[in-house]
Amino acid sequence: MKNHFIPANKFPIKIDENIFILGNYFFNLFLIIGDRQTALFEVGISAIVDTVINQMEHLDISPDFIIPSHPHSDHITGLPGLAKRYPKAGIMAAKGAKEFIEHPKAAPLLIKEDHFMSKSLAGLNIQPGRPPLESIPDLEGSIVINSKHSIDLGKITLDLTKVDGHSPGNLIGAVNEKSILFCSDSIGFHFPGRGYLPLFFTHADSYISTFEFIKKSCPSIICPAHQGPMAGKKAASAIQESFDITLDTIKKIKTSKLSDQTLAMSIFEQNYKDEFTLYTRDNIKNCAKLLVKRAKEAAINP
Numbered sequence: 552m553k554n555h556f557i558p559a560n561k562f563p564i565k566i567d568e569n570i571f572i573l574g575n576y577f578f579n580l581f582l583i584i585g586d587r588q589t590a591l592f593e594v595g596i597s598a599i600v601d602t603v604i605n606q607m608e609h610l611d612i613s614p615d616f617i618i619p620s621h622p623h624s625d626h627i628t629g630l631p632g633l634a635k636r637y638p639k640a641g642i643m644a645a646k647g648a649k650e651f652i653e654h655p656k657a658a659p660l661l662i663k664e665d666h667f668m669s670k671s672l673a674g675l676n677i678q679p680g681r682p683p684l685e686s687i688p689d690l691e692g693s694i695v696i697n698s699k700h701s702i703d704l705g706k707i708t709l710d711l712t713k714v715d716g717h718s719p720g721n722l723i724g725a726v727n728e729k730s731i732l733f734c735s736d737s738i739g740f741h742f743p744g745r746g747y748l749p750l751f752f753t754h755a756d757s758y759i760s761t762f763e764f765i766k767k768s769c770p771s772i773i774c775p776a777h778q779g780p781m782a783g784k785k786a787a788s789a790i791q792e793s794f795d796i797t798l799d800t801i802k803k804i805k806t807s808k809l810s811d812q813t814l815a816m817s818i819f820e821q822n823y824k825d826e827f828t829l830y831t832r833d834n835i836k837n838c839a840k841l842l843v844k845r846a847k848e849a850a851i852n853p
């Protein structure tokens with residue numbers, strides 16, 4: 552992690568005349584600035600809300616749209632603070648996101664995870680700007696994206712596409728005229744310099760289809776929600792590397808003679824390190840169990 556860590560004072564990072572990365576190394580948010588309006592794609596966690604607000608104030612920008620990519624805790628718990636600071640901003644979310652966070656089992660897990668992530672950042676001397684959440688984010692009244700939606704910001708368009716495989720209510724964003732793709736977690740979790748962990752938590756075959764969609768778009772810059780962007784040849788190689796790892800992971804799980812529990816524990820032990828320790832052990836163990844389950848359900852035979 553040390554060789555790839557991006558210091559806090561490097562943010563906001565300008566990746567294009569109209570596009571900035573906000574937040575920090577662990578949680579990346581993307582500000583897309585048009586001539587008429589501005590959109591914020593990704594919302595991060597509660598602990599970085601004040602950092603993001605300060606970064607936008609430094610740029611003298613207030614967002615007209617706030618867009619959580621999907622309803623997992625590290626992509627939705629920053630929404631309440633941002634929505635309160637920018638009450639005129641339209642909230643956009645994919646179909647399924649609201650239902651996911653309102654599920655009775657989701658609320659306590661979202662809140663528990665937000666508390667833990669705040670504490671984890673503090674342990675890395677990244678002090679949270681506010682206390683963690685006590686209640687779930689509210690998506691009531693948000694604009695629901697069923698399939699695709701384009702926002703003309705003025706001389707720049709943000710295209711949003713609902714994709715499947717990683718999470719319910721999952722969005723990918725793109726500024727196609729600049730060949731920049733905001734993929735959130737749809738190419739897996741990036742351990743810079745060390746590879747990727749696939750994240751097909753809802754459906755492995757759909758996750759592969761989303762990968763094919765990403766590959767066909769041939770982005771010149773690809774922006775996951777964690778650990779920074781990749782550009783040029785690095786973007787293309789990152790997509791292919793993670794795609795290959797995904798297929799290999801599915802194959803190994805489907806052909807293994809080990810028990811599901813043993814497979815899941817092996818995945819957990821191999822990956823619960825560095826950037827992943829910002830999340831609770833229980834969360835990542837459950838993620839590993841889901842990967843085993845979804846791989847065995849997959850119709851694809853790599």
